[in-house]
Amino acid sequence: MQLKKLLKSLGPYALYNGKDAEITSIENDNRKVVQGSLFICIKGFTVDGHDFAQKAFEAGAAAILAERELAAELPIPVIIVKDTKKASSILADAFYDHPTQKFNLIGITGTNGKTTTSHLIETILQKANKKTGIIGTMYTKIDNEIQETKNTTPEAVTLQKIFHQMAEKKVETAVMEVSSHALSEGRVFGCDYDIAVFTNLTQDHLDFHGTMDEYRRAKGLLFTRLGNVYSQEAPKFAVLNKDDAASEEYEKLTAAIVVTYGIDKEADIMAKDIHITSAGTEFQLITPAGRFPVALKMVGKFSVYNALASIAAAFVSGIPMETAITALESVKGVSGRFETVDAGQDFSVIVDYSHTPDSLENALVTIKEFAEGDIHVIVGCGGDRDKTKRPLMADIACKYAKHAIFTSDNPRSEDPLQILKDMEAGVVGKEYKVIADRKEAIEYAVKNANANDVILIAGKGHETYQQVGAQTFDFDDRLVAREAILGVKK
Ligand SMILES: CC(=O)N[C@H]1[C@@H](OP(=O)(O)OP(=O)(O)OC[C@H]2O[C@@H](n3ccc(=O)[nH]c3=O)[C@H](O)[C@@H]2O)O[C@H](CO)[C@@H](O)[C@@H]1O[C@H](C)C(=O)N[C@@H](C)C(=O)N[C@H](CCC(=O)O)C(=O)O
Ligand SMILES: Nc1ncnc2c1ncn2[C@@H]1O[C@H](COP(=O)(O)OP(=O)(O)OP(=O)(O)O)[C@@H](O)[C@H]1O
Ligand SMILES: N[C@H](CCC[C@H](N)C(=O)O)C(=O)O
Numbered sequence: 001m002q003l004k005k006l007l008k009s010l011g012p013y014a015l016y017n018g019k020d021a022e023i024t025s026i027e028n029d030n031r032k033v034v035q036g037s038l039f040i041c042i043k044g045f046t047v048d049g050h051d052f053a054q055k056a057f058e059a060g061a062a063a064i065l066a067e068r069e070l071a072a073e074l075p076i077p078v079i080i081v082k083d084t085k086k087a088s089s090i091l092a093d094a095f096y097d098h099p100t101q102k103f104n105l106i107g108i109t110g111t112n113g114k115t116t117t118s119h120l121i122e123t124i125l126q127k128a129n130k131k132t133g134i135i136g137t138m139y140t141k142i143d144n145e146i147q148e149t150k151n152t153t154p155e156a157v158t159l160q161k162i163f164h165q166m167a168e169k170k171v172e173t174a175v176m177e178v179s180s181h182a183l184s185e186g187r188v189f190g191c192d193y194d195i196a197v198f199t200n201l202t203q204d205h206l207d208f209h210g211t212m213d214e215y216r217r218a219k220g221l222l223f224t225r226l227g228n229v230y231s232q233e234a235p236k237f238a239v240l241n242k243d244d245a246a247s248e249e250y251e252k253l254t255a256a257i258v259v260t261y262g263i264d265k266e267a268d269i270m271a272k273d274i275h276i277t278s279a280g281t282e283f284q285l286i287t288p289a290g291r292f293p294v295a296l297k298m299v300g301k302f303s304v305y306n307a308l309a310s311i312a313a314a315f316v317s318g319i320p321m322e323t324a325i326t327a328l329e330s331v332k333g334v335s336g337r338f339e340t341v342d343a344g345q346d347f348s349v350i351v352d353y354s355h356t357p358d359s360l361e362n363a364l365v366t367i368k369e370f371a372e373g374d375i376h377v378i379v380g381c382g383g384d385r386d387k388t389k390r391p392l393m394a395d396i397a398c399k400y401a402k403h404a405i406f407t408s409d410n411p412r413s414e415d416p417l418q419i420l421k422d423m424e425a426g427v428v429g430k431e432y433k434v435i436a437d438r439k440e441a442i443e444y445a446v447k448n449a450n451a452n453d454v455i456l457i458a459g460k461g462h463e464t465y466q467q468v469g470a471q472t473f474d475f476d477d478r479l480v481a482r483e484a485i486l487g488v489k490k
Contacts, residue, residue, distance in 0.1 A: 001095060003038065003063050003077060009094035014065075014081045021062040021077055026095050028088055028157050035060035038095075040088045040157070043067065049084075065091070085156070086186045092160035093190030099163035100192040103133075104173040106313055107191070109222045110199025110241075112359045113306045114152070114177040117199060119334045120310035120327075121175045127327035128319045133166040133174035135159070138335065138462055142166050153182030156190065163191075173317070180205060180218040188222075195316055196222045196256070197239040197309050201246040202358035207386045216246050223254040237316040239309060242267035259316055261308035263301070269312045271304045278348075278370035285311065289321045297332050300366035302359075336461025338363070341478050343485040347373065347453040349446070351477045353461025355382065355409065357392040360458055364400035373452035376445045377401040380409030380438065380459055381419055383467075390419065391426025401456070403448065404432040407441035409459040410467040438466060439480050446484040457481060 003021040007014045024036030030052035033039055039056035041049040041064065053061075053070045063077040064070065067084050081087045093100070106121060108114045115137050122141075125132045134141040137152045140162055147162075153176065154162065166174050178196075182188050201216055209215040226236050238254045240247035242262035251258050260267040263274070271283040271294075281303055285292045296307055307328050314324035333339060341349040350367065354360040360379065367375055377397045381390040397404040406423050408416045416436050424434070435441035445455045457477045460466075466475035 006038070006091060006094055007079065009090050010081065010087055014079050014087065016077070016079050018077050018079075023062060023095070026088070026092050026157055027056075027061075028084075028155070030056040030059060030061075033059040033061050036062045038063045038065060038091070040064075040084050040091070041066040041070075042084050042088065053078075083186075086189055089156035089160075089186050089189035092157045096160045096164035096167075098192070099160065099167040100174075100190075102167040103171050104194045104317070105191060106173065106175045106195040106197065106317075107178040107188070107193045107222055108175065108197040108199065108309075109178045109180070109183070109219045110197075111202045111204050111356060112354075112362070113199035113302065113309070114179075115353075116303075116334045116337050117197065117306045117309045118175045118177055120306055120331060121197075121313050123331055124310055124314045124319060124324045124327040125173050125175070125317075127330075128314075128317075128323050130172045131170060133162075133169075133171040134176070135162060135174065136177035142169050142171060151182075152177050152179040153187055155185075156187050159187060160190065178222055180215055181208060183221040184209070184218040193222070193226055193236065194234065195237045195239060195313055196226045196254075197313055198223070198241055198244070198247060198250055199305065199309060200241055200244045200358070202356060203386070203389055203392070204356045205386055206388055207384075216249070219246070220250055220253050223250040223256070226254050226256040239312040239316065241305065241309065243305075257316075259312050261305075261312045263304060263308075269308055269315065271308055274301065274304055276300060276366065276369055285321070285325065287311065287315060287321055289315065292321055292325055294325055295329055297329070299338060299370075300362060302362045302366070303338075336463070336478075338366075339461075339478065341481045341485070343482045345446075345449075345485045345488075346451040347449040347455065349455045349457065349481050349485065351457045351461060351481065353459070353463075354456075355459045355461075357389055357396055360393050361396045361400070363456055363458060364396065367454050367456055368400055371452075371454045373450055373454065374403060375401040376403040376405070376449060376453060376455040378405045378407055378438075378441045378445055378455070378457045380407045381423060382410045382459075383412035383414030383416070383419055385412075387422055390422040391424075394423035394426040394432070395430075397458075398427045398430040398432055403445065404430075405441045405445055406432060406434045407438045408436055408466070408468075409438070410463075410465075411469075412467050413469065416468070438475065438477075439484075442477065442480050443484045443487070446481065446488055455481075
């Protein structure tokens with residue numbers, strides 16, 4: 001594509017009267033630049049992309065987009081714009097010929113439940129014979145081909161490249177997790193969402209957003225932009241959780257048609273007569289299309305919310321309720337979400353990705369509903385993440401579990417012992433144990449569990465690593481627990 005044509009997508013934002021150039025790719029990482037790339041300099045949290053402009057030129061860049069004059073004069077067009085991050089989203093969408101206008105795009109935001117709900121919706125869509133794509137914490141999946149991703153929501157250039165691949169593969173509906181970081185950084189500007197789903201809002205990421213108000217506002221951006229972007233032939237839908245107070249605000253923000261779901265408050269899609277056991281959850285589903293009995297293999301009230309959000313997304317997608325229910329009833333669970341480890345022991349071991357106060361509480365409340373013996377919880381808090389959730393999570397662990405063990409969960413650049421001290425500040429005078437080494441913590445719980453007890457290993461779910469300092473070690477709670485159980489049985 002010609003540079004001048006591409007820049008038109010930015011409108012008067014990027015006034016440019018210089019030489020034209022043939023652009024072969026858009027990159028914001030100099031290490032990916034090829035002959036003819038447009039290199040976009042982004043000032044990051046760690047380094048400044050402007051410092052790599054020279055290297056990008058040497059690698060063959062045909063033009064540079066920057067926020068300021070570069071240190072060295074380069075013999076290629078250099079276009080200055082106010083915000084290269086935002087510009088990169090718009091340019092990448094234009095370069096790939098607006099891929100998200102070629103298929104249906106469902107975005108899911110909320111503190112907890114994004115990964116689970118996106119997989120439930122994917123299962124429903126596949127049952128309805130749709131070709132799907134998925135982008136989220138666990139991976140990117142195009143049809144059934146998996147690609148690894150670093151972020152829950154990739155940065156804009158990578159994201160639009162993925163959408164382009166989806167369009168090429170004739171994906172009919174893509175389901176993606178939209179993180180609050182992505183919304184506030186503009187990673188998803190340029191995405192034409194058809195349906196936006198809100199799960200819930202509870203505390204997380206205050207290190208990034210500062211306050212709960214800012215965090216809520218960031219998530220609201222998904223709904224603000226829905227229904228008033230691009231020319232639309234089909235209506236846009238906002239699927240909102242009526243039981244979460246933030247939905248009231250999002251309902252006011254959006255120009256889309258609102259469909260609500262809930263358990264406690266009156267909503268368009270509801271669950272009544274909920275019955276939770278250790279084996280699953282049964283409820284009566286009330287929809288505008290009728291009333292249906294549902295029997296999920298997933299446990300907990302939070303699983304009902306995820307199921308309702310998925311049903312609502314299916315409903316506005318025109319999928320028959322019977323198809324959606326059959327699909328949901330077939331789901332055994334999502335990797336690392338309330339996943340049981342069974343190595344023939346007489347107590348239960350559950351691995352769950354609860355790494356926020358709310359999700360930890362939900363997991364423990366659910367376990368309390370069916371546990372016949374004592375509850376043990378092994379929990380840590382991530383380094384370089386919201387520090388204020390540490391004492392809260394420790395307090396929740398002690399509130400619901402008889403045996404609370406605090407351990408490490410990706411300490412990253414922080415001192416693991418300091419993270420544990422931050423947790424302990426929330427449980428002064430309460431009974432707990434600190435075992436910094438996660439493997440030892442799991443072995444300790446397994447060794448001390450009696451028949452019918454339940455051990456919850458929280459925080460890492462599907463993760464197969466532990467990040468300590470700059471190093472990443474192999475670590476999978478499920479494998480470590482299995483080995484510990486087998487070790488005890490010997
Ligand atoms: C705080 C944050 O959001 N950081 C993201 C950000 O990193 P950064 O700002 O440090 O980037 P940087 O390393 O300074 O690089 C700046 C620019 O220089 C370029 N560069 C850099 C080095 C080089 O040699 N050459 C070069 O050209 C980079 O490509 C980039 O364009 O941009 C990177 C590339 O897009 C992201 O991977 C990275 O996410 C990091 C890994 C991260 O942990 N982010 C978390 C906080 C996050 O975003 N989480 C949410 C999920 C949260 C949830 O819901 O639970 C997510 O969506 O993942
Ligand atoms: N609807 C929900 N409400 C509250 N907690 C939930 C809900 N769904 C799942 N959880 C809990 O949150 C954990 C994480 O779930 P999931 O991975 O689906 O959320 P997520 O929003 O994708 O998280 P992340 O942003 O970290 O990727 C689960 O292991 C479970 O304990
Ligand atoms: N998306 C979340 C995942 C946290 C998972 C937990 N195991 C941790 O490392 O803190 C984050 O990046 O904050």
